Amino acid sequence: MRTLVSPARLRTPRGKTVYWTVFSLVLLGFTAAFLFPLYWAVTGAMKSAPELARAPSPIVPEVWHPESYAQAWQEMDLARYFLNTVVVAGGAWLFQLAVDVPAAYALSKLRPVLGNAIMGLMLATLMLPASALLVPTYLTIVDVPLVHANLINSPAAIWLPAAANAFNIYLLKRFFDQIPGELLEAATIDGAGPVRILVRIVLPISRPVLAVVSIFAIVGAWKDFIWPLLVFPDPGAQTLSVALQRMEPDMPLNLVLAGLVLAGLPMVGIFLVFQRQILAGLTAGSVKG
Structure with missing residues (x-):
């Protein structure tokens, strides 16, 4: 060539x-x-x-x-904000897996009526800038429809909007599409239902893409700033990104930098530990039958 x-x-x-x-x-x-x-x-x-x-x-x-x-850790009370961020990121991760995995499985293998149209509408939301969704999402969180609950200063204000992620659903669906239909048909003949097939067959062979989706969910929630700034006006409930920005005018610049470095260490550690699974999930394009 x-x-x-x-x-x-x-x-x-x-x-x-x-x-x-x-x-x-x-x-x-x-x-x-x-x-x-x-x-x-x-x-x-x-x-x-x-x-x-x-x-x-x-x-x-x-x-x-x-x-x-050490001075930044003590003076900025980073332990509290680390805990808040872990709760927010962990809950966002669990909610995304609980919603995105069944949604992708249904669109890929159960093939509902108008499934392609639903997938297209989900992907269309990726074309909208995140800032355009801030106001309607905030109004929904302030007064949740049907239950009329106010989720301000609650981790649920992060968990619920993050649950349905169109990109993760698309990524999971593309992976599930590569799973041989004969494998699922054999399980159906043996008497397994859709839920059992998902739990016992699909999820074990989908570990690479689940690792990628998990990393995206955790990192996205960990580093998010604008949305936590809106829904956590109480300083005691704020995440690291918001707390560091709030304390920046009153702290020496070197301590602010130290806080930023400490806030980024967990994400760097996660990538170094799980980089093999992340790369495997990003390059996964087929499943051996």
């Missing part, structure tokens, strides 16, 4: 040298672009506040202050 550089030229010593030089420079450039902001945040938290505010601030701290992280 002909590319910008022919395979014959790439096999020459000069071609190999040029290729690996360009490849290494591009790789180092992209790596630096991604890692430098992280380095700046981690080391910036270990500078003194005057040193961090200096323009330009030194790349390497003149005097290291690692105690800034």
Whole structure:
């Protein structure tokens, strides 16, 4: 296959040298672009506040202050906000799995009437900007239809709107479509109903895509800012992203950076631990029969 550089030229010593030089420079450039902001945040938290505010601030701290992280944890009461965020993210994850998995399974294998139209309407919601949905969603949360409950300052204000996620339903449906119909038909002949087939057959072989959906749900709830800012006016109920923004004017800049780094560590840890499952789920396109 002909590319910008022919395979014959790439096999020459000069071609190999040029290729690996360009490849290494591009790789180092992209790596630096991604890692430098992280380095700046981690080391910036270990500078003194005057040193961090200096323009330009030194790349390497003149005097290291690692105690800034412990100070930020105590003075900003991050343990409480970590707990609030864990409750919000964990509940959003459970609600999304409870709603999205059965919905995707029904659209993929049970094939209801107008199923394609329903899927199309779900995907159409992805075309709307999130800001356009803030007002109607907020009015719904303030006065939930039928039950007339006010969910302000309640984690349910995050859980319920996050439950039906069109992208996750589409991702799950595409994976379920690859499951051989003969496998489910054999289970039906053995007397298994739709719920038992879902629990005993479909879910065990769908672990890669379930891992991806779980990561999307947890990370989305963990880093969300605008919606928690609206529904958690009580400081004691706020999540990390909202609490850090609220305390920022009254805290030294190095402590704010330390709080931001601590808030991001759980998500980085989740990715490092489950990166194999995440990549497997993103590239899953078929299921062996």
